[in-house]
Amino acid sequence: MIDVYTWPTPNGHKVHIMLEECGLRLGRDWQAHPVNIGAGDQFKPAFLAISPNNKIPALVDPNGPDGQPISLFESGAILVYLASKFGRFLPATDRERFKVLEWLMFQMGGVGPMLGQAHHFRIYAPEKIGYAIDRYTNEARRLYGVMDRQLAHHAHIAGDDYSIADIAIFPWLRSWQNQGIDWADYPRLKAWFDRIAERPAVQRGVAVLADARKPLTDDKSRDILFGKTQYAKR
Template identity: 50%
Template sequence: MIDLYTASTPNGHKVSVALEELGLPYTVHAIDLAAKVQKEPWFLALNPNGRIPVIVDREMDDFAVFESGAILVYLAEKTGRLMPTDVKGRSQVMQWLMFQMGGVGPMMGQANVFYRYFPEKIPPAIERYQNESRRLFEVLDSQLARTEWLAGGEYSIADIANWCWVRTHRWSGVSTEGLTHLQRWLDAMKARPACQRGVEIPVKVESLVDDKKGSQAFIEQARGMVQR
């Protein structure tokens, strides 16, 4: 059994989607970010960085894993799924996983801060992070013009990681217009039952994918994330 400590954010969804895809039994523990539960001593004992998500693998002597990308790799290696076992295939997955961890997530995260939550509007900052996010989308689109899934012919944790962020592009104020291969992939991901279930954990938040459905609860949670 795995305990999942999470919140309704793209990084949190990466792990819940993976758990759903893998069919692993897990218990959800919703973390109230606005209340700074992630900064409480008991949580810091699991993740000294005070961030979600975190898993605790009860089958492995209560082994805690933090950082969403590290959790995805751990789960893939634990089950032998969603990650090729050959050196080349594994490297391809890791490259696109790191692309999300080092690029898509940070750039979209900063776009969110300056576009949604920062107390004053700073147009150069908004444009900088939205433009860089769009450039990264174009890189994904170029890759997906050549392959069905990001790392080649097999669905992997690289697809899960990138999708959980890219699907929220409207919230970041970033367009996907004209990126036909990226849109094909977004639609294919959205159609997967495990993806549908995973992005509703711990709660469904419409505002993440539709900026016309603003959720005050989510906004308050997001502000808590920015301030942490």
């Protein structure tokens, strides 16, 4: 059984969705181990041993590529690993595969970090800094526009076929309201988003540990995620 150390965030959802899309089922083929990032579970030595950057998700597969256990951190790397292991959602030809990886990197280097900053300054920052809110809200809108234009020519983000690029991007757009987005400005992306949201495996993936996540309204959780606890030397 594959063990996934995770929390119901966009990066966690990517891996949950991918496993379910590959035909695996929670409780039968893989297990979700909650890492409560608001309580500081990500700093425990056992988790740091498999995720040295203290970020979820991390995965342990007892049957790695050489038949030996393998552990992985970074959600993008996990998606590529699972695509290789199960032969799903990453094309076999070089040209098509690199197009998918291109858009996966777009998510890892742009969509995730920038939308994450938009969330932080719009929702979580202890003081409202107009410059930061405008900067990251505008960048979120720019990135949505990039994806909307891409979908003018393709059914999915990286081409005509559903891929790990779609799986990586979709969870980050579920909080569109927190990012200052008006879907009316991105009709093609909204249509894509609705199609992905209807997939049964996606619905199962985003439901994993959904009841465990609570709003980060207390000072302790904010300190753990954004304050001195996050930056303590380890």
